[in-house]
Amino acid sequence: MSTEAAKRPGLAVWLPLGLFAGFLVLVMVGLYWPADREVSSAFIGKPLPAFDLPPAADDRPGLATAQFKEGGKPRLLNIFASWCVPCKVEAPQLAALAQQGVEIDGVAIRDRREDVAGFLAQYGNPFKRIGKDDLSQVQLAIGSSGVPETFVVDSKGIIRYQHIGDIRAEDVPMILRKLAEAE
Amino acid sequence: MRAWFLALLALLTLAAPLAAQDMLPPAPYAYKQLPDPAQERKAQALMETLRCLKCQSQAISDSDAPMAGDMRHQVRTRIAAGEDPEAIRQWLIERYGDYVSYTPQVKPITWPLFAAPLVFLALAAFLLRGRFRRGKKA
Numbered sequence: 001m002s003t004e005a006a007k008r009p010g011l012a013v014w015l016p017l018g019l020f021a022g023f024l025v026l027v028m029v030g031l032y033w034p035a036d037r038e039v040s041s042a043f044i045g046k047p048l049p050a051f052d053l054p055p056a057a058d059d060r061p062g063l064a065t066a067q068f069k070e071g072g073k074p075r076l077l078n079i080f081a082s083w084c085v086p087c088k089v090e091a092p093q094l095a096a097l098a099q100q101g102v103e104i105d106g107v108a109i110r111d112r113r114e115d116v117a118g119f120l121a122q123y124g125n126p127f128k129r130i131g132k133d134d135l136s137q138v139q140l141a142i143g144s145s146g147v148p149e150t151f152v153v154d155s156k157g158i159i160r161y162q163h164i165g166d167i168r169a170e171d172v173p174m175i176l177r178k179l180a181e182a183e
Numbered sequence: 184m185r186a187w188f189l190a191l192l193a194l195l196t197l198a199a200p201l202a203a204q205d206m207l208p209p210a211p212y213a214y215k216q217l218p219d220p221a222q223e224r225k226a227q228a229l230m231e232t233l234r235c236l237k238c239q240s241q242a243i244s245d246s247d248a249p250m251a252g253d254m255r256h257q258v259r260t261r262i263a264a265g266e267d268p269e270a271i272r273q274w275l276i277e278r279y280g281d282y283v284s285y286t287p288q289v290k291p292i293t294w295p296l297f298a299a300p301l302v303f304l305a306l307a308a309f310l311l312r313g314r315f316r317r318g319k320k321a
Contacts, residue, residue, distance in 0.1 A: 039236050042280045083205045110205040110249055135210045136253035143278030145236035145250075 041143030041162045048157045049141040053131025056108040056116045063131030068157040074182035076104040077151040082119035084147040090166035091123035098126035106130040154182040212259035213252030226259045229268040232286045
């Protein structure tokens with residue numbers, strides 16, 4: 001009885017240190033493996049919401065949901081803006097994809113027509129259609145949280161894949177594979 | 184020398200933000216309140232509990248990011264059209280996940296959040312039950 005009473009506080013003394021060590025481990029985990037800050041769309045696997053955007057460029061038509069069901073094959077939906085720096089970086093990759101026969105539609109976010117025209121003249125125009133989204137309405141409707149983002153939309157108008165950030169050269173084969181999977 | 188330095192500093196600080204910013208004016212209801220005060224109150228209460236996706240530690244009511252402005256416009260126009268604030272929250276959660284809402288949703292994964300206070304209260308009552316009894320006796 002007396003030995004037990006002497007033992008118990010001995011163990012309890014280590015409890016604060018143990019808690020502190022546990023807390024330290026938690027802090028280190030948070031420091032070295034920070035949480036993913038990308039917000040991915042919860043709309044993958046769902047049909048493209050209804051929208052009908054006016055054209056953002058003189059030589060390309062605007063963009064509406066119905067058009068995604070017309071082509072009979074998957075398309076890319078690229079969310080971009082002339083004021084977005086990484087969009088310039090991904091332009092060569094979009095051009096390469098377009099050259100391989102991929103159909104790309106664009107949505108210009110909060111952009112002026114003259115700025116879009118300048119952007120396309122300087123960095124190339126891989127788009128079949130470009131919609132003008134001045135209030136980020138389509139962006140919000142499909143769960144996109146920034147520019148650039150690229151969605152794979154299948155021939156039934158279902159969103160199949162979301163790529164967040166610019167498409168790098170090494171991402172191109174993956175995008176082509178996602179398009180083939182959406183066939 | 185001092186004036187020259189200040190001029191240079193002003194030049195540097197003024198030139199930088201021009202780079203990655205859109206040139207469009209903010210959405211009509213980004214900074215304008217709804218004419219009906221009751222509706223504006225509802226919209227404001229909702230906007231304070233929605234996360235800005237560009238600046239993720241801020242609510243859309245606190246943020247000057249253009250996208251937060253567009254989200255405020257979306258919230259205000261929907262409230263003006265008579266939509267329920269919780270329906271608008273659900274509309275955003277359907278697109279961005281629970282992360283977009285600062286108000287925790289009651290779901291299987293969040294039940295400990297709501298149950299923990301009750302569990303701790305019950306535990307405290309259990310641990311202290313002897314003391315209360317003894318206090319009464321004395």
